[in-house]
Amino acid sequence: MLKKIMGIDYGKARIGIAISDGLGMVANPVATISEKHFPSQVKAVAKTVNELKPTKIIMGLPRNMDGTEGDSATLVREFAQKLYEHTNVEIDFLDERLTTVSAHKMLSQMNVNGSKKRKGVVDTLSAVIILQNYLDKKEVL
Numbered sequence: 001m002l003k004k005i006m007g008i009d010y011g012k013a014r015i016g017i018a019i020s021d022g023l024g025m026v027a028n029p030v031a032t033i034s035e036k037h038f039p040s041q042v043k044a045v046a047k048t049v050n051e052l053k054p055t056k057i058i059m060g061l062p063r064n065m066d067g068t069e070g071d072s073a074t075l076v077r078e079f080a081q082k083l084y085e086h087t088n089v090e091i092d093f094l095d096e097r098l099t100t101v102s103a104h105k106m107l108s109q110m111n112v113n114g115s116k117k118r119k120g121v122v123d124t125l126s127a128v129i130i131l132q133n134y135l136d137k138k139e140v141l
Contacts, residue, residue, distance in 0.1 A: 006054035006089075007131025008045065009096065009123050010076050012036065015045055016123030018131045019052050024138070027131035029124045042079065046086035057089050060096030060130040094134050096126070 003024055009016035017030040030048065035041045049057065059080050062072040080091045 003055040004052065005131065005135070006030075006049065006052060006057045007127045007134065008057060008059045009126035009130055010059060010079050011123055012075070014123045015041060016125065016127035017045070017048055018124065018127040019054060020131060020135060024135060027128045027135060029121075029128050032121065032124045038079070038082075042082045042086060045083055049083070049087045049089055054089060057083070057087075057091045058094050058131055058134045059091055060126065061093035063095050092134075094130055096130055 004022055005020040005024055007016075007018040007020075007027055013034065013036050015033040015035070017033065018027045019030050020027055030052070033041065033044045033048070035044050057080075059076060061076055062070070064070055076093070080093070083089075084091050
């Protein structure tokens, strides 16, 4: 049985979404949801979850550089709880420190310049990185 895993990079204004292939080896970009209203964010992401039917969701958990969790991590956990209530799909967290920095570096290497172009893809690319990091760790275990 194929098991797709979804990766989510949650942000207050934009949410990046990625999905694995059926073998759970490669993360692929899906979309960036641009929504600032928390209940609307939950509904929009839940709709995508219900369409793609992943068996698990991996959410990036923002931590401070010293490893502690701040307000952003609390917001991600609240979002995850609401998303779970709407989808019943298991949600795990993965430390996302420096994920956005990596995404911006990749975009620079690909000559994706201009804030408008970057805003449209940086969150989805961050979700791909989060999910691929999870898939790579899973392969080693």
